[in-house]
Amino acid sequence: MSRKLAALALVLAILVSSMGLKTALSGGHAGNAVLMANGPEPFPKPPLR
Amino acid sequence: MPGPLALVIWYIGIGLEIAFIVCSIARKSFFRYLFLNAYFLLELGSSAGRYFFLSRFGQSSAEYCYAYFYTDALLTLALYVALISLYARVFGELRLNNFVRYAAVLLLLATALFSYAAVVQSEQRLATAFAYELSQNLYFVGLVLTYILWGAVLKLRETRTRLVQFILALGLYFSGYAASFALVNLASKYSVVSFIAPALGCLLPLMWTVTILRHSEESRLEPARLLAVAR
Numbered sequence: 001m002s003r004k005l006a007a008l009a010l011v012l013a014i015l016v017s018s019m020g021l022k023t024a025l026s027g028g029h030a031g032n033a034v035l036m037a038n039g040p041e042p043f044p045k046p047p048l049r
Numbered sequence: 050m051p052g053p054l055a056l057v058i059w060y061i062g063i064g065l066e067i068a069f070i071v072c073s074i075a076r077k078s079f080f081r082y083l084f085l086n087a088y089f090l091l092e093l094g095s096s097a098g099r100y101f102f103l104s105r106f107g108q109s110s111a112e113y114c115y116a117y118f119y120t121d122a123l124l125t126l127a128l129y130v131a132l133i134s135l136y137a138r139v140f141g142e143l144r145l146n147n148f149v150r151y152a153a154v155l156l157l158l159a160t161a162l163f164s165y166a167a168v169v170q171s172e173q174r175l176a177t178a179f180a181y182e183l184s185q186n187l188y189f190v191g192l193v194l195t196y197i198l199w200g201a202v203l204k205l206r207e208t209r210t211r212l213v214q215f216i217l218a219l220g221l222y223f224s225g226y227a228a229s230f231a232l233v234n235l236a237s238k239y240s241v242v243s244f245i246a247p248a249l250g251c252l253l254p255l256m257w258t259v260t261i262l263r264h265s266e267e268s269r270l271e272p273a274r275l276l277a278v279a280r
Contacts, residue, residue, distance in 0.1 A: 007152040014197070015159050018189040025231045038124035039092050040062025040250035041099050042051040043243075044114040 051108055058247045059096075065254035066092055072261045081266065084134040085215070088127045089254060095120035115177060122180040125187045129157065132191055132198070132219065138212055139201055156194075160186050192223040210268035211260055218256035225249045 050056075066089045073079045079086055102116040133153040137146050164186050168178040198216055207213055229245045236242055 003148055004151070007148060007155055011152055011156045011159055014156060014190060014193055015163060018160075018186065018193045019163070021193065021227070022185065022189045025227055026234050038121050038128065038250065039096060040059045040247040041096060041117070042055040042059065042103070042108060042247060044108055044110075044117050 050104060054244060055247060058244065058251065062247070062251040062254065063093065063096055065251055065258060066096075069254045069258045069261065072258055076261055076265070078261060078266065082134075082215075082261075084127075084131040085257065088124070088131045091127050092124055095124060118177060118181045118184065122184040122187075125184045125191070129153075129187055129191055132194055135212065135216055135219070136194075136198060138209075139198060139205065139207060139216075143205075156190060157187075160190050188223075188226070192227055195220045195223050208269045208271070209266075210264045210270050211266060213270055214260040214264065215257060218253060218260065221256065222249065222253040225252060 051059075069089055070079070070086055070093075073082060073086055098120060099113070099116055102110070102113045106112040133149065136149050136153070140146065140149050161183060164182040165179060167186075168175065168182045171178040195216065199220055201207075202213060202216055226246065226249055229242070229249060232242055232245065
């Protein structure tokens with residue numbers, strides 16, 4: 001397998017595991033919670049979908 | 050304006066971010082860890098912007114909401130770049146820098162595409178919903194990438210103390226946020242939960258400042274101390 005295909009497979013595996021983790025942590029409702037990932041500022045209400 | 054506790058946490062966070070930049074300049078490591086410093090510089094800039102909108106329009110205003118989530122998307126992107134720069138350092142000796150760069154760009158594009166697909170039918174302004182979704186998704190990608198990097202550090206028996214400590218701190222920071230994300234979903238009715246995430250925001254600059262203060266670039270770990278495997 002070429003390096004480019006290996007990178008593509010790796011990227012897809014990482015993306016799937018990341019989104020799986022996100023869904024697992026949000027109890028299956030990924031859009032409900034707000035994630036405050038940067039800095040110590042107080043967070044506002046998340047935008048509605 | 051938010052309560053005094055939230056403001057105190059915010060000011061401590063800003064102080065720690067400034068401390069990291071000052072310490073890295075004082076230890077002549079500013080350009081060596083340029084992307085980590087750039088992340089904190091951007092964070093300081095966004096803090097100033099967020100403070101302006103917060104004091105002028107209030108915490109529940111749409112203006113603060115837009116300012117917060119647009120800057121958050123930018124900051125998550127900057128943190129992603131900082132993480133990839135740590136990857137490049139770990140894999141640099143194996144001459145895999147080009148592969149790391151290619152995979153990082155591909156992963157960023159795939160995440161952006163996935164986020165767009167998730168919000169394309171949103172009733173909200175598309176740009177806002179996209180920035181919010183991209184920030185969240187990229188954060189979780191960063192979390193998984195940090196664990197993979199830590200696995201590589203163990204496997205390659207990386208001994209550079211600063212690098213190992215930076216990666217460990219990043220792993221703790223991401224894990225803490227993931228835990229708080231779950232906690233917000235489980236117990237959002239308790240007001241104390243709202244202070245956990247901003248307090249965690251102080252953790253990364255604190256740990257990185259301690260690392261850069263305590264260890265020089267030449268500090269090395271003994272490889273045996275990285276693996277707690279009985280032989």
